[in-house]
Amino acid sequence: MSKFQKLEFYAQQQTYELLPFKFDRLNDDEYVITNMAGEFHVIPAPMLEPIISKTFALSPELIATLRSKQFIRFTNEQAPLQLLALKIRTRLSRLAQFTNLHIFVVTLRCDHSCPYCQVSRQSESKGEFDMTTEMADKSLDFVFRSPNPAIKIEFQGGEPLLNFEMVKYVVLEAKKRNLKEGRDLRFVIATTLSLLTDDMLDFCKQHNIVLSSSLDGPMDLHNANRPRPGRDSHQRFEEGLKKARAALGYDQVSALMTTTDKSLPRAREIIDEYLRLGFDGIFLRTLSPYGFAIKTKKFMSYDTERWLEFYKEGLEYIIELNKSGIRFVEQYSAIVLTKMLTSGDPGFVDLMNPAGAGIAAIVFNYDGSVYASDESRMLAEMGDHTFRLGSILEHSYEEIILSDQLLDALENSFTLSAPMCSDCAFEPYCGAEPVYHHAIHKDVVARKPESAFCKRNMSIFKHLIELMGSDEQTKRIFMGWANRC
Amino acid sequence: MLKLGGKIIRIHAVDVDKTITLAKVSTSRNLPEVLRREMTYMVSDNQIPQGFAHYLLVEKHRYLVDALPLDSDFSILPDDYSYIGDGDVIRLSADRQSIRVLFRASSPHNSILVTEQCNHYCLMCSQPPKAADDSWILDEIESLIPLIPKDTRELVFTGGEPTTSRERFLNIISLTKSYLPRTAIHILSNGRSFKDPVFAERYAQIELPDAMIGIPVYSDDPTLHDYIVQAQGAFDETIQGILNLKRLGQKVEIRVVIHKLSIQRLPELCEFIARNLLFVDHVALMGLEMMGFTRANLDELWIDPFEYKDILSKSVGILAKYGMHISVYNHQLCLVNSDIYPYYRKSISDWKNEYATECEVCTRKSDCGGFFSSGIKHGYSKSLMPFC
Numbered sequence: 002m003s004k005f006q007k008l009e010f011y012a013q014q015q016t017y018e019l020l021p022f023k024f025d026r027l028n029d030d031e032y033v034i035t036n037m038a039g040e041f042h043v044i045p046a047p048m049l050e051p052i053i054s055k056t057f058a059l060s061p062e063l064i065a066t067l068r069s070k071q072f073i074r075f076t077n078e079q080a081p082l083q084l085l086a087l088k089i090r091t092r093l094s095r096l097a098q099f100t101n102l103h104i105f106v107v108t109l110r111c112d113h114s115c116p117y118c119q120v121s122r123q124s125e126s127k128g129e130f131d132m133t134t135e136m137a138d139k140s141l142d143f144v145f146r147s148p149n150p151a152i153k154i155e156f157q158g159g160e161p162l163l164n165f166e167m168v169k170y171v172v173l174e175a176k177k178r179n180l181k182e183g184r185d186l187r188f189v190i191a192t193t194l195s196l197l198t199d200d201m202l203d204f205c206k207q208h209n210i211v212l213s214s215s216l217d218g219p220m221d222l223h224n225a226n227r228p229r230p231g232r233d234s235h236q237r238f239e240e241g242l243k244k245a246r247a248a249l250g251y252d253q254v255s256a257l258m259t260t261t262d263k264s265l266p267r268a269r270e271i272i273d274e275y276l277r278l279g280f281d282g283i284f285l286r287t288l289s290p291y292g293f294a295i296k297t298k299k300f301m302s303y304d305t306e307r308w309l310e311f312y313k314e315g316l317e318y319i320i321e322l323n324k325s326g327i328r329f330v331e332q333y334s335a336i337v338l339t340k341m342l343t344s345g346d347p348g349f350v351d352l353m354n355p356a357g358a359g360i361a362a363i364v365f366n367y368d369g370s371v372y373a374s375d376e377s378r379m380l381a382e383m384g385d386h387t388f389r390l391g392s393i394l395e396h397s398y399e400e401i402i403l404s405d406q407l408l409d410a411l412e413n414s415f416t417l418s419a420p421m422c423s424d425c426a427f428e429p430y431c432g433a434e435p436v437y438h439h440a441i442h443k444d445v446v447a448r449k450p451e452s453a454f455c456k457r458n459m460s461i462f463k464h465l466i467e468l469m470g471s472d473e474q475t476k477r478i479f480m481g482w483a484n485r486c
Numbered sequence: 487m488l489k490l491g492g493k494i495i496r497i498h499a500v501d502v503d504k505t506i507t508l509a510k511v512s513t514s515r516n517l518p519e520v521l522r523r524e525m526t527y528m529v530s531d532n533q534i535p536q537g538f539a540h541y542l543l544v545e546k547h548r549y550l551v552d553a554l555p556l557d558s559d560f561s562i563l564p565d566d567y568s569y570i571g572d573g574d575v576i577r578l579s580a581d582r583q584s585i586r587v588l589f590r591a592s593s594p595h596n597s598i599l600v601t602e603q604c605n606h607y608c609l610m611c612s613q614p615p616k617a618a619d620d621s622w623i624l625d626e627i628e629s630l631i632p633l634i635p636k637d638t639r640e641l642v643f644t645g646g647e648p649t650t651s652r653e654r655f656l657n658i659i660s661l662t663k664s665y666l667p668r669t670a671i672h673i674l675s676n677g678r679s680f681k682d683p684v685f686a687e688r689y690a691q692i693e694l695p696d697a698m699i700g701i702p703v704y705s706d707d708p709t710l711h712d713y714i715v716q717a718q719g720a721f722d723e724t725i726q727g728i729l730n731l732k733r734l735g736q737k738v739e740i741r742v743v744i745h746k747l748s749i750q751r752l753p754e755l756c757e758f759i760a761r762n763l764l765f766v767d768h769v770a771l772m773g774l775e776m777m778g779f780t781r782a783n784l785d786e787l788w789i790d791p792f793e794y795k796d797i798l799s800k801s802v803g804i805l806a807k808y809g810m811h812i813s814v815y816n817h818q819l820c821l822v823n824s825d826i827y828p829y830y831r832k833s834i835s836d837w838k839n840e841y842a843t844e845c846e847v848c849t850r851k852s853d854c855g856g857f858f859s860s861g862i863k864h865g866y867s868k869s870l871m872p873f874c
Contacts, residue, residue: 005609005783011712040761065707065751069758078708080725084762087729343808344761473800480807 016055017064017073020081024049025426033466038088039340039429040070043470088344095346096355100147102362104155104375105140105171107132108164109367112195113229117261117288119379121159131164132367137171139393140365145178146398151185155213157375159367162196165204172208189213193227194241194254195234202248212245214238216256216278218264218271226261242278256280260288265307268315272329276322282330285315287457290441305453309460320468323478335482337458337465340430342483350374352432352458354416359390359407369394371401373410376436388436410435414445421449427462431455488837489566491586494578495545496562508588508626509540510633513572528570529554540578544568561585573635577626588626591635595835597642598627600655604647606676607716608702610743610787612777612860615646624654631658631665640670649679660692670696674741677701677727678720686727690734698737698767701728704748706758714747725763732765739768745780746789749797756801760808769805771798772833773816776860784865791821792869799823819854820871834858848872 020036027033032049035041044052044063051057052067059067067073074081095101109130111121122130144152154175156168172188179186188210205212216238217223223235245254256275258264264271268285275283287308315331322329339347350357358373365371369392372378377388388410391401401407414435416422422431435445437454449455469476509526515535517525527538532553534541541560543550544567554560561578563570563585570576573591578584589596601623604615634641641662649655662671671694680686680699701724705711708721731738740759742748748755752771759769773791774780780787791798798814803825805812814826815833822830832855841856848854850873857866 005607006713006716008709008713011709011718013709061707061709065705065709066754068708069706069754077719078722080708080722080729083726083729088762342761344764477803477807480804484808 012061013075015076017067017075019053020071020074020085022072023424023426023428027463027466033426033463034072035426035429036071036085037429038071038085038092038344039342040072041341041426041466042066042070042072043466091344092346095348096360098149098151100360100363101149101151101348102153102155102350103140103144103147104157104362104364105132105137105167106157106159106364106367106378107161107167107171109159110163111158111160112163113160113193113227113234115227115259117226117259120382130159130367132167132365133369134167134170136365136367136369136393137167137174139369141171141175141178143363143365143371143393143398143401144175145182145184149184151187152179153187153189155189155191157191157364160193160196161190162192162201165201169204172204172210176208187211193234193238194245195229195237197241197245199244199248202245205245206248210249212249212254214242214254214256215259216275216280217258217261218267219274222263222267222271223274225263226259239278246279251279257284258286260286260308260311265311268311269318272315272318272322276327276329281328282332282335283315283319284332285312286333290437305457305460309457309464312461313464316464316468320475320478324474328481330482330485334461334465334479335485337430337461338479338483341462341465342480349432351434351437352430354428354431354433355411356414356433356435358388358410358436359402360411363390365393371396373407374436376440380436380440385440387439410439410445414438419446421455422446425449425459427459430462431458488569489564490837492564492566492584494561494563494583494585507577508629508633509576509578511542511570511572511574511576512538526576528572542567542570542576575630575633588630589634590837591638593836594639595642595837596634596638596640597644597835598630599623599645600627600643600648600658601646601650603650604645604676605650605678605717606647606720608779609714609716609747609783610745610774610778610780612775612780613644613646614778621651621654624651624658627658628661631661634666634669636666636668638666638669640672641666642672642674644674647676647679648673649675649685652679652685656688656692659689659694659697663692663694667695671698672739673697673699675699675701676715676720676724677731677738678723680727680730681723683730686730686734686736690731690736698739699731700739700741700770702741702743703728703755703759704742705751706755707751710747710751728763728766732763737767739770740766741770741772743772743774744791744794744798745774745787747787749789749794752794752797752801753804756804760805760810764808764810766810768811768813770813770815771802772814775816775858776864776866777858781864788865790867790869791817792867795821795823795826799825802826802829815855816858817855818857818867818870819850820848820873821867821869831855842866842870844870844872846872847874849874 022034022036024032024034027043030046031043032046033041033043071081071085109120109122110124114123124130161168190210191213194214217226220235224232227234242254272283316334319329319331336347336349339345350362353361362374364375364378366378371390371393373388373390381389388406390404390407414433416428416433422428434454438447439445469479511528512525513528515533519537522537523539525538526540526542529541529543529547529550532550534553536555541554541558542563543560544563544565546565548562571592574587575589577586577588602616602620704714711721712718728738802812812829813831814829815831834855838859839856840859840862841851842862845851
C-alpha cells in the first residue's frame with residue numbers, strides 16, 4: 002500500500018454549510034450569486050435550488066469554486082470566515098476616515114450658459130454670487146475638523162476661474178494651516194478651461210493643483226451643449242488643455258463629459274474625440290436630473306433604455322480599442338468593476354453605502370450654506386432645501402454633521418435595510434443615493450422598480466458580469482480597470 | 487552539481503579527544519595567529535601557515551601532507567571539495583568519517599536545514615520528511631550561526647517544517663538577528679504553526695529587520711491543497727497563519743509549485759490570492775524539482791511545462807493586473823511565453839543548477855535558469871527549443 006492517501010481521503014464527507022449570499026437572475030438561463038465581500042459566481046439556473054437545499058451532489062469543481070469564493074464552508078473551517086470578515090472590513094475601512102472631499106463653490110458666475118446646467122448665473126455683479134473670505138475661513142475651520150488624513154479641496158462654480166482670487170486665498174490659507182495639520186492635502190479646480198491664463202497656471206503649478214475639465218465630444222456637439230459668447234467653447238477647451246498639460250503635466254488635467262440627447266447617437270465619435278486629445282479614459286455619464294435639467298425637462302427627453310444602449314455601444318467600442326492594444330478605460334465601469342473584482346472601495350459618492358452625502362463629500366456654497374453633496378445644492382437652487390445642513394457662518398461642525406437632515410438621509414437610505422435593496426444580489430456594487438431618489442421620487446428610498454437609478458445600475462452590473470463570463474480577454478481587461486482606482 | 491557532503495578519505499588526528507565538529511575555513515596565510523587557533527586552513531600550495539586548528543587537503547594535493555606543520559590535524563577530501571573557500575563552514579563528523587559543507591561564503595544560496603520533521607507529506611517533496619528526533623541539528627545551528635560571516639546577504643531556513651520545535655525555532659531566529667543583523671532571512675514554512683496567534687506574535691516580536699516567510703499554497707480548493715500536502719485541514723490552518731503574520735506586519739511570500747495537480751486550478755488560485763491575500767509581499771510560481779517524492783508520484787505530477795505555458799501566462803497575467811509582486815522560478819526560457827519574461831528569474835541554487843545537452847547551441851543560455859540537476863538526471867521537457 003502506498004504511503005500516500007488518495008484525493009478522496011481529503012474530500013469533505015459531511016455536507017457543507019451555506020455562508021450568506023444573495024442571488025438574482027442574470028438572464029433566462031443563469032443566476033448570479035454574490036456575497037457582501039463582492040465575490041460573485043454565475044451558475045446555470047437549475048443549479049440554484051440544489052445548492053441551497055443541498056439536495057444534489059454538486060460537482061467537485063463547483064464545490065471548489067463555491068468554497069474558494071466563500072459561498073459555502075464545511076464545519077470547523079475558520080479561514081473562510083476570517084477572509085470574508087477581512088474583505089468586508091477592508092471595503093468599509095474608508096468610513097472610519099470620514100470626509101475626504103470638500104467642495105468650495107467660490108462663485109456661481111459662469112461664462113457658459115449650458116441648457117442642462119445645474120448651477121450657474123450670467124451675472125457681472127461680483128458680490129451677489131461669490132463666496133466671501135469670512136465664509137472661506139469658516140469653511141476651512143470645518144475642513145480641518147475632518148479626521149481624514151487625506152483632504153481634497155475641489156473648487157467648483159459656476160466657473161471658479163471667475164473668482165480666482167478666492168481660489169488663491171483658500172489654497173494659501175489651507176496650506177498655511179496644513180503646516181501644523183500635516184494632512185495629505187490636494188486641490189482640484191473644476192473648470193471649462195475657457196478663461197485659463199498663464200498666471201493662473203503658474204499658481205496651479207506652484208501648488209500642485211489638478212484641473213478637472215469638461216469635454217462633451219466633437220466640436221459641434223460640445224459647442225451645442227455648451228453655449229458661450231463666440232460659440233468657441235471647444236476651441237478654448239483644446240487650447241487650454243494644451244497649455245495646462247504643458248505647464249502642469251500631461252495627466253494633471255482630466256475631462257468629464259455630460260451626456261445629452263444629442264450625444265446619444267454619437268458614442269463612438271465622442272470616444273474618438275477623447276482619444277484624439279490624448280485621454281486614456283472616458284466617463285460615460287448619465288444626464289444629471291438636477292438644476293435646470295429638471296426644469297427644462299431635458300433629462301426626460303431620453304429614457305434609461307436609450308442611455309443604456311449608448312453606454313453599451315460605447316463600452317463595446319472601448320473594449321475593442323483595448324483588444325487592439327490601446328489602453329483606454331470607461332471610468333464608470335471601472336468603478337463598478339473595482340467593487341466586483343477587488344476588496345477596495347473606489348469611493349465614488351453615487352455608489353456608496355452608507356451614502357457618501359456629507360460623510361464622503363461635503364459642499365460649502367457661495368452663500369455660506371453647507372450641503373450634503375453637489376447634487377444637494379443643485380436641488381436647493383430649484384427651491385428644495387432638504388439637504389441644506391446648515392450655514393457655515395451660524396452653525397458648528399457638530400451641528401452640521403449631526404444634523405437630522407444628514408443623519409436621517411443616511412440612515413433611511415441604508416441599502417442593507419432598504420426594501421428591495423437589502424435582498425438585491427447587486428447591493429454590494431450599488432449605492433444608496435438618497436439625494437437622487439428624493440429629487441425624483443420625493444423619498445430617499447423610493448420604490449426601486451420605478452427608479453431609473455436602480456434600473457440603470459442593475460443593467461450595468463448584469464452587463465459587466467455577462468461580458469466577463471463570455472470572454473476571457475474582456476475579463477482580463479476589466480481586471481486592469483478594476484485595479485486602477 | 488556541487489557535492490555538499492559525503493565520506494572523506496582520511497583524517498589524521500593528533501589528539502583523538504579533541505573533537506572538531508564545526509569548523510570555519512580560512513584560505514588566508516596572513517591571518518593573525520590568535521585567530522588561527524579556532525579555524526581550519528584549506529591547503530592549496532606548499533606555503534602552509536602554522537597554528538591552525540585543522541588543515542584540509544583535497545586528494546590532488548595529498549603530496550602536501552609532508553609540508554604541513556609538525557603534529558597537525560588534517561583531513562584529506564575527495565577532489566570534489568576543491569571549491570571550499572574562505573569563510574565557508576564545514577562539519578566533520580564525530581566519527582571522523584564524513585564531511586558536510588554547511589555554509590559557502592561565495593554562494594548567494596545558503597540554506598540551513600532546521601529539521602527533517604514535517605506535518606506535511608507533500609506528494610512532490612524534494613526533501614522527504616523523517617519522523618526521527620533530529621534535535622541535534624538544532625544544536626548544530628546554534629553553533630553555526632555565530633560562525634557565519636556578518637556580511638552574508640541572505641540566509642534561508644528550510645526543512646522539514648522549521649517551526650516543528652517552536653521554542654527552538656524562535657531561539658534560532660532570535661540568535662540569527664543577534665549575530666547577523668544585516669542578513670536577509672528567508673524562512674520556508676508551511677505556515678500552519680502561525681495559526682496560533684501567540685506563536686505568530688512571538689515571532690513578530692523578534693523584529694527581524696529583513697525577513698520573509700515563504701508559505702506554500704497549492705490550490706484555492708482546500709481539498710486539492712490538503713491532498714497535495716497530504717494533511718487534512720492544512721489549507722485552513724495555512725491561510726489563518728498567513729493572515730496572522732500579515733496582521734502583525736510580517737513579510738509573507740506565497741510559493742506555488744506547478745505540477746499536473748496544481749495546474750488544474752492555477753488561474754483560480756491566482757484570482758483567490760489577488761482577491762483574498764493581495765497584501766502578501768511576493769508570489770513565486772515554481773517549476774517542479776525531480777527529487778524525493780516527486781519521482782515516486784511522477785505519473786500524477788509530471789506535466790511538460792510546454793503544455794501549460796498558456797495557463798502560466800494567464801495566471802501570471804491575473805496577478806500582474808492586481809499589481810502583485812511576482813516571480814516565475816525554475817523554468818526554462820524556451821518553455822515560457824514572452825509575457826513571462828518580466829517575472830522570469832534564474833532561481834536554481836548554483837550547486838544544483840545544470841543545462842541539458844540541447845542547450846549547448848542556445849544563444850540565450852546565459853539568460854536562462856536552466857534545470858535542477860535532478861531534472862537533467864531524471865527527465866525534463868521534450869519540447870526544448872534552443873534560441874538561435
